[in-house]
Ligand SMILES: [Zn+2]
């Protein structure tokens with residue numbers, strides 16, 4: 001979304017960002033700011049989303065809470081993954097936010113948002129792993145793996 005179309009929030013309450021799964025049984029809310037908002041082209045994210053890349057928001061865990069249906073949230077740990085995990089709704093299978101293994105942060109799939117996040121993606125990561133059929137259409141910087149590595 002272009003910056004000039006981003007609505008400026010007026011208060012803390014107004015910046016509350018909400019999201020849900022496909023069937024709506026699981027709902028969550030969070031309070032910006034975020035650690036990052038980025039597109040990830042890694043193969044795990046592509047599998048998790050069934051799409052060319054994942055739109056991922058990372059937020060501190062104390063800024064995030066499930067408000068409905070937390071009992072339906074299933075977690076899958078990829079064998080051998082240091083950081084990556086995934087959560088999904090047991091009823092509709094949609095991707096859902098998941099807590100990092102240390103419990104300090106939450107990775108939120110931006111496609112599950114129901115309201116404006118008051119921020120936009122900053123970059124592409126794992127660009128070197130992108131799908132061969134993906135046509136690059138944004139102007140964001142691309143990092144072959146992670147920023148700071150080549
Ligand atoms: Zn669901």
Ligand SMILES: [Zn+2]
Nearest residue numbers: 040041042045
């Ligand atoms: Zn990824």
